Amino acid sequence: MMNDFYENGLNFTCQRCSGCCRHEPGYVFLSEEDVKKMCKRLDLSRKKFIKKYCKVADLIGVKRLSLIEKPNNDCIFWDNGCTVYEARPLQCKSFPFWAHNLINEESWASVVESCPGAGQGELRSKDEIDKWLDKRLDEPFINPK
Incomplete structure (x- = not known):
């Protein structure tokens, strides 16, 4: 359970x-649903997609399927914007509401420092944020064998 520092939303x-x-x-870790959507798109x-x-x-011994990056570390699908935006992975859709960004006020402050959209704009309710967290937990990443 996350710290309730965002009880009033973020x-x-x-x-x-x-x-x-x-x-x-x-890493942009992929779920089976992510792969299906991107293959269709x-x-x-x-x-072939993989x-x-x-x-x-x-x-550290846990294997996950991830998107590759360009040599300059840009996402493989970035080209003056996301070329697969409608089918982008859940990890991308849910940013910045990732568990490690919501541990406490300090972890969120770090996001606010690095992301110009964090800490301003639309107020996202605790329920909305928790739904993103739950969705990420409910859609397990692919473990390639």
Whole structure:
């Protein structure tokens, strides 16, 4: 259970800066639902999509399917904006409402410092934020074998 520091909600409106999609290495973990939506959007079979756009991330022995990045660490689907926006993964849709960003006020303050949309704009209710957290828990990431 998350700390209730956001009992009264948190402000966030995406500014479309693409800062969360670019410049730094990271992982975009995929669920089965993410893969299905992206395959449909790109008109690719699951096998071709995974071969062309995915890698296996090994996080201390736990393997997860993740999108690959461009050599400059931009998301593979970033090109002056998200080229698969309508089918973007849940991890992308739910940013910045990720569990590690909502541990306490300090973790949220770190997001506010790095994301121009965090801490301003639309007030997101505790219920809405908790729904994002629950949805991420309910849609397990793919564990490639």
